[in-house]
Amino acid sequence: MDATEDRDALLAAARGGDGEAFRLLTDPYRHELQVHCYRILGSVQDAEDLLQETLLAAWRGLRGYEGRASVRAWLYRIATNRCLNALRDSARRPLDRAALHGEVPLPEPTRRRGRPTWLEPYPDLLLEELPDRAPGPEARYEMRESVSLAFLVALQELPPRQRAVLVLRDVLGFRGAEVADMLDSTEGAVASALKRARLTLAAEMSDADRDTAPLPDSPDERRIVEEFARAFERGDVGTLLELLTDDVWLTMPPLPLEYQGHAAVGHFLSTIALRDRRRYVLVPTRANGQPAFGAYVQDPRTPILHAHGILVLTLRGGQVAAMTRFMDTGVLSRFGLPRSLRRGDVPPR
The missing domain is CATH 1.10.1740.10 (RNA polymerase sigma factor, region 2, helix turn helix motif)
Incomplete structure (x- = not known):
């Protein structure tokens, strides 16, 4: 048969x-x-x-x-x-924005943007379960790029129908006639939506990041990630800044606050993330095809490490071009990570 x-x-x-x-x-x-x-x-x-x-x-x-x-x-x-x-x-429901009130006042951001407050990281463990199926010949994006955070954020800027058309055509490689049938539309309408979506995506995404990022799990990537983790765990802001690009971005979904550049990001690290000698333990994982960590804060009074979300790095060349900290600790379970750790149970890097 x-x-x-x-x-x-x-x-x-x-x-x-x-x-x-x-x-x-x-x-x-x-x-x-x-x-x-x-x-x-x-x-x-x-x-x-x-x-x-x-x-x-x-x-x-x-x-x-x-x-x-x-x-x-x-x-x-x-x-x-x-x-x-x-x-x-x-779209008919009010946006569920996180409260902006923390333990200490947050610095004024570089910009406040209506980024997708609902954005969540996608575990690479799940990506590994995908079948080895090549996209159609008309696809424009490779698998790694089409799940990157930069791509996902840019995609959420598109109107829903344009978003669907671009994914079906440029990521999956379906033909225009197939997409028109899927959406009960015409090939002309699909082509028009695709053209507008491509223009928006080109304006939102940086070619530099995807063209110069080291390959996943390569020696270059491992070196950068290890140096970053050691400096972060020591609370060494000066060394961290040396590892960051001059135009580095720091974002924290679901908060709509963004910090860019050494001055803004360094100030945030010194006064918020690593203030008062706060110390972290970073447990390596991967999200959206990028290096990531489960972040845990050390409790100075007990041997317990409390979950502090998922931190995802976007690399450019030999430096970190973006840090995205997902604040929802509920996503940790999807990465096989616990809500808390004892200091003696921290896995080696």
């Missing part, structure tokens, strides 16, 4: 109510569909929810699937439209 006959047999069985056949039919696409939803929504939790909605809708709609498109394209159609519906629903 060839692949087409096998698929047809599974499809017939699934239409007859065979749940195992449906699982075998859809399982090869689960992980990539979740990443697709994450790109469009920016939230891992929302992506997980929308994946389940997609599979439920596919199960219920099997009798309406006529087989003119591949099972994969059919599932992407369902997932994309579910994501667009979710974005329309969320």
Whole structure:
């Protein structure tokens, strides 16, 4: 039995109510569909929810699937439209912005920007589960770039429909006619949306970061990351600044505050992050294809280290071009990291 006959047999069985056949039919696409939803929504939790909605809708709609498109394209159609519906629903709700009041007043930011306050990091552990499937020939972005934080942030600046079109065309490589069918649109409308999306993305993203970043897990990347971790754990702001580019950015989703440059970032590190000899332990991990850490603050009165979010580094050449600290400690579990550690249990780097 060839692949087409096998698929047809599974499809017939699934239409007859065979749940195992449906699982075998859809399982090869689960992980990539979740990443697709994450790109469009920016939230891992929302992506997980929308994946389940997609599979439920596919199960219920099997009798309406006529087989003119591949099972994969059919599932992407369902997932994309579910994501667009979710974005329309969320647009009607007030934004849930984090309170700006901390233990001490925060310095005046370089700028306040309506960045996606819902943005969450995506664990590389989940990316490793993606099937080794090359995108279509018209794709413009490699896998590593299309999950980077810079790409995700820029993508969230697009209107939802443009966002979906750009991901389907330039990341996944679907043809214009396929995307038009998925969105119940025309090829002309898809081409127009894609053109506008590309212009916005080009203005938002820096070519320098993606062109000069060291390869993942390369000796150059490991050296930079280790030097950064040692300086951060020592509270050595001077050494940290030597490791940062002159135009470095510091952001802290969900806070809409951004700090840029040595003066602003150094002041923030000295007066907020590393104030009063506060000490951290950084546990290595990876997020969005980038080096990252689970950050833990040492309690001077006990042997307990308390979770302080996920810190993701964006590298340019031999320096750190951006630090993104995700403040929600709830994301740690997705990286296999605990909410707290005892000092004796800290894993070696």
